Amino acid sequence: MFHAMAQLPLFGTGPRTLLDDASGRIDYIPGFLAPDEARDWFERLRAGVRWQSGRRRMYEREVDVPRLVASHLLDDPHLPAPLAEAAARVRTAVDAPFNAVGLNLYRDAQDSVAPHNDRLAHIAEGHPIALLSLGDTRRMTVRAKLPPRRVLHVDLEPGSLFVMSYATQLHYDHGIPKQHTPVGPRISLAFRVRRREAATD
Numbered sequence: 765m766f767h768a769m770a771q772l773p774l775f776g777t778g779p780r781t782l783l784d785d786a787s788g789r790i791d792y793i794p795g796f797l798a799p800d801e802a803r804d805w806f807e808r809l810r811a812g813v814r815w816q817s818g819r820r821r822m823y824e825r826e827v828d829v830p831r832l833v834a835s836h837l838l839d840d841p842h843l844p845a846p847l848a849e850a851a852a853r854v855r856t857a858v859d860a861p862f863n864a865v866g867l868n869l870y871r872d873a874q875d876s877v878a879p880h881n882d883r884l885a886h887i888a889e890g891h892p893i894a895l896l897s898l899g900d901t902r903r904m905t906v907r908a909k910l911p912p913r914r915v916l917h918v919d920l921e922p923g924s925l926f927v928m929s930y931a932t933q934l935h936y937d938h939g940i941p942k943q944h945t946p947v948g949p950r951i952s953l954a955f956r957v958r959r960r961e962a963a964t965d
């Protein structure tokens with residue numbers, strides 16, 4: 765999945781493969797972006813993206829998801845510049861034809877994403893999901909769907925890249941829980957290869 769790993773500019777402690785077996789592969793690359801660059805993209809995206817309150821159906825009601833969201837196709841002529849730059853950068857490390865990015869803004873410790881797997885009906889089969897983190901560090905929990913329910917906790921630091929293979933979405937849920945200690949805002953960029961028929965959804 766990765767190429768030219770040795771040539772990546774690394775500002776952290778180096779890439780780590782957190783999981784690599786029949787259930788899938790997860791890689792964490794701290795310091796994928798330089799700290800200044802991560803800060804710059806964070807500020808520009810926080811100010812420049814049309815953030816929306818996400819809605820999801822829960823039983824009969826619609827409820828707000830506890831974070832702000834946005835999404836873009838990468839061939840959008842109005843793609844905000846930092847997203848185009850980020851997509852190009854991610855493509856240098858992950859060999860996948862990413863065509864869409866989902867953005868999440870966690871405003872504070874109360875914002876979260878519930879455990880889930882990304883919707884495979886929307887993702888072209890076999891392609892990974894790459895999460896670029898900006899802003900404050902939040903902890904991701906990855907938990908196997910079946911017993912024994914193996915759990916991974918990963919602190920997603922600013923400027924890091926977290927890559928989950930397609931297979932992991934079948935075997936694991938991932939989420940960002942609310943936390944008890946105060947934390948500043950975080951933005952994540954989720955790069956995906958969307959199926960053509962799902963590209964506008």
Ligand SMILES: O=C(O)CCC(=O)C(=O)O
Pocket residue numbers: 866868877882895904920938939940952954
């Ligand atoms: O914020 C993150 O790093 C995770 C986001 C996520 O799981 C998603 O957008 O599907």
Ligand SMILES: [Fe+2]
Pocket residue numbers: 880881882938
């Ligand atoms: Fe997800």
